[in-house]
Amino acid sequence: METGNILTAFTLTLFAGLAMGIGSIFSFMGKKTNHKFLASSLGFACGVMIYVAFIEIFPEARESLVESFGEEKGLWITVLSFFSGMIFMIFTEKFCLGNHGKEEKDCCHCCNNNSLYRMGVMTAIAIAIHNFPEGIAIFTSVLKDTTLGFSVALAIAIHNIAVGIAISAPIYYATGSRLRAFSFAILSGLLEPIGAIFGYILLRNYMSETFFGVLLSIVSGIMIYIALDELLPSAQKDGEHHIATYSMILGMGVMAISLIII
Template identity: 50%
Template structure:
């Protein structure tokens, strides 16, 4: 569900500033590693098929370039500073909602005593901050 707005965000970021777009693309690429694992592992264990797990992960990832393409087709003629502000605000809101309402509560279901969830959230934030510094996007 959230891969479509990720593609849209990458498109808009690159259109606004290629350096910023690179940073967004790297951040999303880093994020897609555990996401791919989270999609494929349960499917593999449920079906025993590496190909089904791979196929569903691939299908999940295809939503990003589709989001970018649709963003291009719909928005290329109306892009302005206000349009960028609206787009980034919408995508940011979607991503924050997914994190707060879906990802963190799901992690805490698997870790009810919060032995690792909070710390790994902080590690994830640190990885993203480091990637932004390394790519001088901050």
């Protein structure tokens, strides 16, 4: 393996991951008092999460698990892993984030801010988990074919811009801190190059289709739960129902185009 190819693969993977920072910057364009901008940002993020989970991640997980276990067993494992991701989020909210509920009753504004912040952090965690195998996918694509790898990296970078908005918008509106919102997006994005190097060097002899299939299916469940339980309800607050819906459709459209490019 040529050192130049490895360097190119790492550079393109880093580029795709850091694109989330661009999305983060876009999320700062509206004023914190602009509820319509917040509704549109969260609706857009919801569309991104739902489309990526159902159109990209879940089918990829199903394909890997069917290949490993056969049609019927593979589908069962995919579905069970998907709902395991949702159950994981339910228990996480109940036992790890449950104390917020008591504290938030005293102040509506505080309640809304805590909810938005929690939403952004949960989104960042889910995307970070997803970015780990995604980084390996970019890295290996470049090693196989530089031209193909560049196209894959560019397409993923485009959709990472949208994902950066999904992470940063709720955190920025909850805390008012651009630095904190930007940091969460960048740290999540850095899981792509880290995942690429870590996976290639340390786990290349142990990773399997089964491992990635189960992981990706769980992540898709987590993303759908966040979109439906956190992003969409928050986007529809303050009577901005149609703005949230239209923005959600726009988010799906942006993701559809970026995936077609791949």
